[in-house]
Amino acid sequence: MTDTRTTAAHGGAIGLHGIKKWFGTFQAVDNVSLDIRSNEFFTLLGPSGCGKTTLLRMIAGFELPTEGQVLLDGVDISRLLPNQRPVNTVFQNYALFPHLTVAENIGFGLKMLGKPKSEIDSVVKDMLKLVHLDGRGNNPVTQLSGGQQQRVALARALAPRPKVLLLDEPLSALDLKLRKSMQMELKRLQLETGITFVFVTHDQEEALTMSDRIAVMSTGTVRQVGSPWDIYDRPAERFVADFIGETNFLEAEVISVSGEKARVRLSSGAEINATYPEGITPKGKVTIVVRPEHARLGSSGSGMLEGVLDDIVYLGTDNHFHVKVDGGSTFIVRQQNAKSGHCGFSEQERVSIAINDDVAQILRD
Amino acid sequence: MAKSFSIKRQPGFATIAMFCFFLLYLPIATLVVYSFNSGMSIATWEGFSFRWFESAWNNQQVVEASWRSLKIAAVAAIIATACATLAAIATTRTGPYRGLTFKYSVINMPLLVPEIVTAVALLILFSRVKVWTGYSGLGYLIVAHSAFCVPFAYMPIRARLESMDLSLEKAAADLYASSFQTFRYVTLPLLWPGILAGLMLAFVISLDDVVITEFVKSGGQDTLPTYMLGQLRRVVTPEMNAISTVFLVLSLAIVTLFFFLSREPQKNNE
Numbered sequence: 223m224t225d226t227r228t229t230a231a232h233g234g235a236i237g238l239h240g241i242k243k244w245f246g247t248f249q250a251v252d253n254v255s256l257d258i259r260s261n262e263f264f265t266l267l268g269p270s271g272c273g274k275t276t277l278l279r280m281i282a283g284f285e286l287p288t289e290g291q292v293l294l295d296g297v298d299i300s301r302l303l304p305n306q307r308p309v310n311t312v313f314q315n316y317a318l319f320p321h322l323t324v325a326e327n328i329g330f331g332l333k334m335l336g337k338p339k340s341e342i343d344s345v346v347k348d349m350l351k352l353v354h355l356d357g358r359g360n361n362p363v364t365q366l367s368g369g370q371q372q373r374v375a376l377a378r379a380l381a382p383r384p385k386v387l388l389l390d391e392p393l394s395a396l397d398l399k400l401r402k403s404m405q406m407e408l409k410r411l412q413l414e415t416g417i418t419f420v421f422v423t424h425d426q427e428e429a430l431t432m433s434d435r436i437a438v439m440s441t442g443t444v445r446q447v448g449s450p451w452d453i454y455d456r457p458a459e460r461f462v463a464d465f466i467g468e469t470n471f472l473e474a475e476v477i478s479v480s481g482e483k484a485r486v487r488l489s490s491g492a493e494i495n496a497t498y499p500e501g502i503t504p505k506g507k508v509t510i511v512v513r514p515e516h517a518r519l520g521s522s523g524s525g526m527l528e529g530v531l532d533d534i535v536y537l538g539t540d541n542h543f544h545v546k547v548d549g550g551s552t553f554i555v556r557q558q559n560a561k562s563g564h565c566g567f568s569e570q571e572r573v574s575i576a577i578n579d580d581v582a583q584i585l586r587d
Numbered sequence: 588m589a590k591s592f593s594i595k596r597q598p599g600f601a602t603i604a605m606f607c608f609f610l611l612y613l614p615i616a617t618l619v620v621y622s623f624n625s626g627m628s629i630a631t632w633e634g635f636s637f638r639w640f641e642s643a644w645n646n647q648q649v650v651e652a653s654w655r656s657l658k659i660a661a662v663a664a665i666i667a668t669a670c671a672t673l674a675a676i677a678t679t680r681t682g683p684y685r686g687l688t689f690k691y692s693v694i695n696m697p698l699l700v701p702e703i704v705t706a707v708a709l710l711i712l713f714s715r716v717k718v719w720t721g722y723s724g725l726g727y728l729i730v731a732h733s734a735f736c737v738p739f740a741y742m743p744i745r746a747r748l749e750s751m752d753l754s755l756e757k758a759a760a761d762l763y764a765s766s767f768q769t770f771r772y773v774t775l776p777l778l779w780p781g782i783l784a785g786l787m788l789a790f791v792i793s794l795d796d797v798v799i800t801e802f803v804k805s806g807g808q809d810t811l812p813t814y815m816l817g818q819l820r821r822v823v824t825p826e827m828n829a830i831s832t833v834f835l836v837l838s839l840a841i842v843t844l845f846f847f848l849s850r851e852p853q854k855n856n857e
Contacts, residue, residue: 284757304760317758321776330772331762382763 233261233418234308234385236281237293243276243442244288250276251287252442258386258420259435260295263412265421267429268439269465274422277439278388281420282311294385305334310379311388315395316371318363324374325350325359331382349377352411369400376408380415387412389421393428405431426466430454438462455513458499459586463511470512470553476504476584484584486510489549492526496582509585514556516581519543519567525574527553531567541565545575619835622828629825639829649830652814656794659725659810663732664740664789670733671740671785672778676770679748680756697735705735706802713803723805731803732793739792740785747781780848787845791838 236258243251251273258264266274279285281292283304292300299307310331318327328349329342337345350356353373358366363374372392379387389408393401409432412419423429429436430450437447438461446458457463460471474486474496483495484504498504522528527547535542543555553575559565567573594600622640626633643649674694678687697705713727755777759769797812804813811834815827 282761284761304757305763305765309761311758311761313754313758315752315754317752317754319755319758319773330759330764334759334763334765334768334772378762 232385233416234295235260236386236418236420237291237296238277238281239291239293241277241280241287241290241292243273243280243285250442251280254290254439254442254444256437256444256447258418261416261418263409263419263421263432263434265423265429265433265436266439267423267426267436267465269424271441272439273442274424274439275390278311278390278420278422281386282309282388283307308382308385309388310382310384310386311390312375312379312392314390314392316375316392318371318374318378320362320364322363323359324355324361324363324366327363327374328359328377328381330378335382345381349381352380352414353377353407368396369404372396372404373407376411380411380417383415384417386418386420389419391423393423394425401428408432430466438465440465455581456497456499456583457511457585460509463583463585468514468554468556470514470517472510472512472551472553472582473507474510474584475507479504483580486582486584488526490527490547494526494577494582495580496584497580498584499586502586504584510582511585512553512577512582514542514554515540515558516578517553517555518576518578519545519555519557520574520576522572522574525576527575527577529553529573529575531569531571531573534565534567534569543567543573545573547575615835618828619832621825622832624825624828627824629823629828639825640833642824643826643829643833646826648809648814649811649826652809652811653830655725655808656810656812659728659732660790660793662729663736663793664786666729666733667736667789667793668740668744668782668786671737671744671789672782674737674741675744675748675781676774679745680753694741695738698738702735702798705731706799709734709799710802725808727803727805728800728808728810731799732796735796735799736789736793740789743784743788744778744781747778747784751777784845784848787841787848791841794834794838 236256238254238256238258241251241254242249254273254277266277268274276285280287280300283299283302283306287300290300291298294307294309319330322330325346329346332342332345346359350359353376355370355373355377358370363371366374372395375392393404393408396404405428408419408421421429421432430453433450435447435449436453438445438453440461446453446462448456453462454466457466457469463469463471472488474488477485477487477493479485479498482497484498485493486496486504486508487493496510518525519531527545529545529547531543532546532552533542533544535544538559540556540558543557545553545555547553555575557565621629621632623635623637624632625636625638671694674690678690678694681687709727709731713731716727717723751774755773756769759773760766764772795812796810797816800810801813801816804810809817811830815830818827
């Protein structure tokens with residue numbers, strides 16, 4: 223047994239190389255290759271059944287890849303048992319040991335590693351402080367609230383100082399307010415411990431809030447990897463744009479390409495600049511995406527797209543304007559309510575939409 | 588509006604229920620009452636006394652048979668529970684696979700096979716073994732009792748395992764526990780109430796057995812039930828009642844304990 227798995231001073235880097243996973247005739251993961259960097263908060267984001275949890279379980283060792291390799295700091299760990307990997311998991315249902323106290327739960331990993339009792343006690347004490355449960359060490363875990371159990375699960379997984387911490391939708395059982403504060407908490411813990419976090423979620427907001435980088439997954443494949451900003455503002459394909467936030471899809475035609483930008487003509491005849499994903503040269507008819515908050519509503523004739531204001535949805539901080547653009551499609555404009563009072567537009571009015579500079583993005587497909 | 592259908596409101600429900608209870612418990616009640624009879628009869632009441640309890644206590648044969656029964660039941664229950672625990676883990680801690688149903692059937696077979704068939708089979712087998720080995724001790728009875736107690740011990744243990752969260756064992760493995768450590772520190776402590784329940788059930792079943800014991804035992808190896816059966820052929824005194832009463836109390840105590848032990852986990856899970 224190596225000692226490196228408990229004395230790691232830095233987070234480990236995970237390399238996934240050509241991972242495929244079949245369950246009988248069902249392919250859960252299809253040729254995924256990813257590099258998760260050291261000390262990174264990395265999120266696997268996707269709808270249920272996209273293979274993100276299966277991928278996590280293969281890093282933990284609960285599943286073996288049918289094909290491909292899992293590397294930890296360059297060493298192949300694909301065939302190691304879960305207890306041989308310096309990687310710990312925070313389970314969706316916490317999986318706390320009901321017959322043990324809070325302290326015994328947190329110290330479990332170190333005890334299994336054969337650490338002396340004095341060391342276990344001091345680590346447990348530090349962990350209790352880290353997750354704000356000082357003085358609760360002797361409580362049975364069954365008497366804790368959901369949020370407290372969540373923190374015990376975190377402390378238990380962090381106590382052996384793993385190189386990588388895996389989190390399997392750990393916040394999904396908490397109510398909204400608790401979830402928000404735990405998001406901040408998780409981010410803080412990741413920065414304080416320097417451990418690489420791999421977080422699995424289907425909640426796009428959670429992913430955008432916490433992650434350094436996000437991999438968006440669908441039907442067993444990785445669709446796009448990038449920073450939250452990349453994923454939100456520069457979606458490479460329709461699935462990513464659609465899954466994260468609200469989006470307007472527009473048909474356009476490429477006129478010219480120069481450097482990183484392309485000049486495209488909208489159906490109305492207006493021309494705007496749009497960025498495009500790496501690896502393609504846009505030409506002919508393309509689909510572009512524009513986020514609702516990246517457009518402004520104006521009086522008829524002032525913008526790039528003309529239409530009829532179909533619906534105004536009041537959301538407190540914002541208004542959503544659903545505009546039926548001439549030619550058929552619906553365009554949503556989101557505008558902040560900077561002032562109180564009426565927004566100044568009324569339904570069935572003819573309006574015009576102006577798209578901000580450098581916000582449009584051409585999709586790959 | 589008509590009230591929802593309730594079996595309790597049907598005519599004759601209470602009467603039939605009472606009749607069934609009488610049928611079930613009247614004989615037992617009579618037996619217990621007459622164990623305190625001061626006379627020789629098990630049908631005519633002559634006064635209250637502990638005479639037959641004393642007489643049973645002083646009857647060397649009864650004491651020996653009781654000890655033998657308890658010894659066999661204790662050892663057989665432990666062997667059966669150990670086997671049942673292993674069987675339960677093997678049948679619940681793997682994914683479904685071909686042959687699993689077959690294994691269930693094999694484990695539970697003793698519940699379905701008529702006891703007399705097992706008894707005759709064991710008699711034939713053991714008579715051969717006796718010739719080969721020359722051994723004729725209590726071992727045969729213990730082996731026989733262990734065998735038919737396995738499914739009884741298996742049931743509560745399997746039920747307990749099935750209600751246990753599989754992710755606990757995964758969490759243990761994730762936290763560097765080897766498979767033995769996982770069993771030692773997580774599975775076993777959580778399984779303990781199920782194992783105790785299985786142990787007690789097996790103990791009571793073994794204590795009570797007549798048919799298989801009657802066939803397998805050698806001379807001078809009477810257990811309490813077979814001893815009592817033998818006595819019935821001679822003269823029946825309230826001593827039999829007294830012995831039965833003691834057994835009844837013992838069984839009730841064990842079953843009550845079993846009940847409380849198997850109830851506890853539900854409280855814990857909340």
